[in-house]
Amino acid sequence: MNKLIFTVLIIILSAANFYSQSSINPDISLIGRFNTFTNFIKGTSEYGKLNFADPEMELFVDGYLNPFAKAAANLAYEENVLGVEELYGHIVRGLPFDMQIKAGKFLVGFGKLNTVHPHAWAFMHRPLFHQVFFGEGGFNDVGINFSFLLPTGDLFTTLDLGVFKGNSVSALTDPNAVDRGINPLIAGRLGSFISLDDYTNLEVGLSSSFGIFSKGNINSSGNIFADPEQKSFNYFYGGIDFKFKYSPDAYTILTIQGEGLLNNRDALGLAGTGFNSYREIVQKITNSGAFLYADYKFEKQFSLGIKYDYTAGIAGDTPNFYSLANDDKNSTQGIEAWFSYYPAEETTVLRLGVQHLSFNYADGTNRDGETTIKLQFMFSLGPHKAHPF
Amino acid sequence: MKKIILLLLIAVTGISYANIKVVATTTVIYDLVKEIGKDKVMVDFIARGDQDPHFIDVLPSYMIKLRNADILFRIGMGLEMWSDQLIDGSRNSNLKVIDLSSNIQKKEVPNFKPDASYGDVHPFGNPHYWMDPENARIMAKEIYKALSSESNRDESYFKKNLDNYLSELEKKIIEWKSKMAPVQGKPIIFFHASWIYFAERYGIITSGFVEPKPGISPSPSHNAELVQLIKSKGIKIIVMENYYSDSAPNQLARLAGIKVVKVPTAVYGVRGINSYIEMMDYIINQIVQNIL
Incomplete structure (x- = not known):
C-alpha cells in the first residue's frame, strides 16, 4: 500500500514538475560587464597602465505571479561581492484607481535615470550627484511604492x-552618528510624457524625497563636560528631470x-571659538547636483555621446557628516564622452x-584633475526586456 | 427643442456610434478591423507602417491608447515582444488580448532548440503570415469573432462587413495570382526572413537573404557570397521592406547589376498605401514590373 501511495505521489509530483517547467518558469537573463581602464591620476598604481577590472554580472529573474502581479529579482555581482540589487513584487493591474503597487527592495523612482539599470545607460559612469546624494548603487531601498x-x-x-526604510540616504561612518532607528522616508515623483510627433517624445518629471537621514549625539551646551543630546x-531632496528622444528612422536616435x-x-x-565656547549645532545647508547628456545613435551599430556632470561635494570621498551630501563648500565637475559599437x-x-x-x-x-579612459564590453543573455522610454 | 428632435431622430433611425474600442499592434490589423468593425468600432494602432514591428519603443503614449481599449489585436508568435510591457503599463485589467495567429498554418516553427546563435529566430515560427493574402482571410475571421463576442447585438453587422470584405479580397486574390503567375519559379533574394508566406503562396524561389541570419546586419563577406549566388542563379531582384537601410542591397545591386525593390509590408508604409489590398497591389506590381 505504501509503495502504491509513493508511486502515485511520484507521478503527481512529476506531472506538477512538468507543468511548472513548461508553463510558469520565469524569464532568466544575465548581463555581463567587463571593464579595462587606465587613468592619469597621480599617485595611483593604475596610472598610465592597462588595468583589468573584475567582471561584473547582473542576474535577472522575473515573471508573472498571476494575471495581476509580477515579481522580479536582480542579483548583482560587483567587486567580487554578490548582493541582492532588487527583489520585489509588483501588482500591475486590477487595483482601484488604476493603481500599481511595488513592494520589496528596488530602485526608487526619484528622477528618471535612477530606475534604469546601469547596463541600459548610454554612458559608463554614474552621474556624480547620484554618487554623492544616493551612493554608488544609486537610490536603492526597501519599501513600498504606490503608482x-x-x-x-x-x-x-x-x-x-x-x-522607504532609508538605507540609501543615511551615513553612519561619522563617530558622532548613531543609528537612525525606524524612521521611514518618503520619496515620490510626478512624471508626464507626451509624444510631440511621430518621431519625437518628451518626458518631464518632478521628484521629492524627505525624512530623517541620520541621528547624532551633539553637545550644544558649550560645556564640554555636559552629556551630549541626540538630535x-x-x-x-527636490528633483527635476527631462528626457527628449528624436528617432526619425530605425537607425537614428538622438x-x-x-x-x-x-x-x-x-x-x-560648530559655533563659537575657544575651549569654553565650543558648541555643536544643527544648521541648514543647501547644495545641488545635476547632469546633462546627449547620445546620438547613427547607422544601426554606432553611437556617440557626451555628458556634463556637476555635484556639490567631492565625488569619491567617504560619506560622513562633514562631506559629500553635507558639503556645501566644495564641488566636483565631470565631462564624459563615449563611442559605442553594437555588433x-x-x-x-x-x-x-x-x-x-x-x-x-x-x-x-x-x-x-583626474582622467580615466575605459573600454567596456557588455553582453545581454536571455530575454531581458528593453526598458520603457 | 432642436436638440431633443435630433436625439429622437438618432434613436429612431438607429444612427450608430463606435462602441468597441480597439487597438491594433500593426496597421495591417488596423485596416482589417476598420473593414469589419466600420463605425461600430473605434480603432487605433501602435506600430506605424514605416516602422519595423519587431522593435517598437515602449512609449507611455501607447499605454494611454491601451488604457481605455476593450481589445488589443496582435500578430503574435513573438513578433511584438514589446506589447506585454505596454499591456502592463496600461493598467487595464479589462483588456482582451487577441492573438490573430491562433488559426494560422505556421511556417518555420523550429524543430530544434532555437537560441541567439541562429539570429532572431522566432521560437513559435515565422510571424510574417499576413504577407500571404489567404492568411488575411483567416485574420479577418478572427477579428469578426472577437468583435462579435464583444458586442453580440452587432454580430450581424460585423458578419455583413466580413462577407463584403472577403468577397472583395477573393477577387483580388485571383487577380494577384494571375499577375504573379509569370514570376512562379523565379529566384529572388529577400532582405529579411519575412517573405516565406508570400514566396510559398506565389511559388517564388527564395535564394537567399541580405541578412546573414535573421536580424543580423549585412556583412561584406556575406555580400560577396551573395554576388556569386546572384550571378550563378541569374537572380534579377532583391526585395526588401522599406524600413530597413538599403545601403547593403544597393551595394549588391551595383556589384551584380540587379535591381532593389523596396516595398512597404504594412499599411501606410508609403504615402498612398491606405489599405491591405492597396499594399498587396503595390508589392505585387513592383515585383512583377522589376523581375520580368
Whole structure:
C-alpha cells in the first residue's frame, strides 16, 4: 500500500514538475560587464597602465505571479561581492484607481535615470550627484511604492509615492552618528510624457524625497563636560528631470536627458571659538547636483555621446557628516564622452569612453584633475526586456 | 427643442456610434478591423507602417491608447515582444488580448532548440503570415469573432462587413495570382526572413537573404557570397521592406547589376498605401514590373 501511495505521489509530483517547467518558469537573463581602464591620476598604481577590472554580472529573474502581479529579482555581482540589487513584487493591474503597487527592495523612482539599470545607460559612469546624494548603487531601498495614473488625457502622467526604510540616504561612518532607528522616508515623483510627433517624445518629471537621514549625539551646551543630546538630522531632496528622444528612422536616435537635484538638509556645525565656547549645532545647508547628456545613435551599430556632470561635494570621498551630501563648500565637475559599437542589436556592446573630473575646494586646496579612459564590453543573455522610454 | 428632435431622430433611425474600442499592434490589423468593425468600432494602432514591428519603443503614449481599449489585436508568435510591457503599463485589467495567429498554418516553427546563435529566430515560427493574402482571410475571421463576442447585438453587422470584405479580397486574390503567375519559379533574394508566406503562396524561389541570419546586419563577406549566388542563379531582384537601410542591397545591386525593390509590408508604409489590398497591389506590381 505504501509503495502504491509513493508511486502515485511520484507521478503527481512529476506531472506538477512538468507543468511548472513548461508553463510558469520565469524569464532568466544575465548581463555581463567587463571593464579595462587606465587613468592619469597621480599617485595611483593604475596610472598610465592597462588595468583589468573584475567582471561584473547582473542576474535577472522575473515573471508573472498571476494575471495581476509580477515579481522580479536582480542579483548583482560587483567587486567580487554578490548582493541582492532588487527583489520585489509588483501588482500591475486590477487595483482601484488604476493603481500599481511595488513592494520589496528596488530602485526608487526619484528622477528618471535612477530606475534604469546601469547596463541600459548610454554612458559608463554614474552621474556624480547620484554618487554623492544616493551612493554608488544609486537610490536603492526597501519599501513600498504606490503608482497612480492621473486622468490627463493624451498626457501619460503618473504620480508615484513611496515609503522607504532609508538605507540609501543615511551615513553612519561619522563617530558622532548613531543609528537612525525606524524612521521611514518618503520619496515620490510626478512624471508626464507626451509624444510631440511621430518621431519625437518628451518626458518631464518632478521628484521629492524627505525624512530623517541620520541621528547624532551633539553637545550644544558649550560645556564640554555636559552629556551630549541626540538630535535628528532631516533632509529634503527636490528633483527635476527631462528626457527628449528624436528617432526619425530605425537607425537614428538622438537622446538628450538631464536631471537636477536640490538638497536642503541639517548638517552638524560648530559655533563659537575657544575651549569654553565650543558648541555643536544643527544648521541648514543647501547644495545641488545635476547632469546633462546627449547620445546620438547613427547607422544601426554606432553611437556617440557626451555628458556634463556637476555635484556639490567631492565625488569619491567617504560619506560622513562633514562631506559629500553635507558639503556645501566644495564641488566636483565631470565631462564624459563615449563611442559605442553594437555588433548585433543590443545583445553585445563595446564602448570606449573617457571621463575627466575636476575638483573645486573652497579653501583653495589644489588638486589635479583626474582622467580615466575605459573600454567596456557588455553582453545581454536571455530575454531581458528593453526598458520603457 | 432642436436638440431633443435630433436625439429622437438618432434613436429612431438607429444612427450608430463606435462602441468597441480597439487597438491594433500593426496597421495591417488596423485596416482589417476598420473593414469589419466600420463605425461600430473605434480603432487605433501602435506600430506605424514605416516602422519595423519587431522593435517598437515602449512609449507611455501607447499605454494611454491601451488604457481605455476593450481589445488589443496582435500578430503574435513573438513578433511584438514589446506589447506585454505596454499591456502592463496600461493598467487595464479589462483588456482582451487577441492573438490573430491562433488559426494560422505556421511556417518555420523550429524543430530544434532555437537560441541567439541562429539570429532572431522566432521560437513559435515565422510571424510574417499576413504577407500571404489567404492568411488575411483567416485574420479577418478572427477579428469578426472577437468583435462579435464583444458586442453580440452587432454580430450581424460585423458578419455583413466580413462577407463584403472577403468577397472583395477573393477577387483580388485571383487577380494577384494571375499577375504573379509569370514570376512562379523565379529566384529572388529577400532582405529579411519575412517573405516565406508570400514566396510559398506565389511559388517564388527564395535564394537567399541580405541578412546573414535573421536580424543580423549585412556583412561584406556575406555580400560577396551573395554576388556569386546572384550571378550563378541569374537572380534579377532583391526585395526588401522599406524600413530597413538599403545601403547593403544597393551595394549588391551595383556589384551584380540587379535591381532593389523596396516595398512597404504594412499599411501606410508609403504615402498612398491606405489599405491591405492597396499594399498587396503595390508589392505585387513592383515585383512583377522589376523581375520580368
